[in-house]
Amino acid sequence: MRHHYRIIIVDDDPITRMDLIEMLQAEGYDVVAEGKNGEEAVRLTQKWKPHLIIMDVKMPVMDGLTATGIIRRESDVDVLLLTAYSQKDMVGRDTANGICAYLAKPVMEEDLLPAVALAFAKKSIAYEK
DSSP, X not given: OOOOOEEEEEOSOHHHHHHHHHHHHHTTOEEEEEESSHHHHHHHHHXXXXXXXXXXXXXXXXXXXXXXXXXXXXXXXXXXXXESSOOHHHHHHHHTTTEEEEEESSOOHHHHHHHHHHHHHHHXXXXXX
């Protein structure tokens, strides 16, 4: 099954990036770029115009929440945030800022794929309106 949505992966851990890319590509998703910090996320978003960004919350240089704020001022791209921490207090606040979900690390395929599918289902409904 081939999906025509562009995805960017941003995480400072190269193993996490590799795992996410492998899971998504196995399902036919198009991972167009990867980065290791929030600054790269901003730059890659400007270049690739993705439909979804999967990004770690805690990264060096610029964290995922700061990057999401910058990105959302220029784009309506959805962001799926990854966290190794319990950050339940952020979930309600940040869903209004374009964050479609939080996933706990380590990310398992059975959690990732439904979250990505849901993000794209919401996008296709929005495009039909």
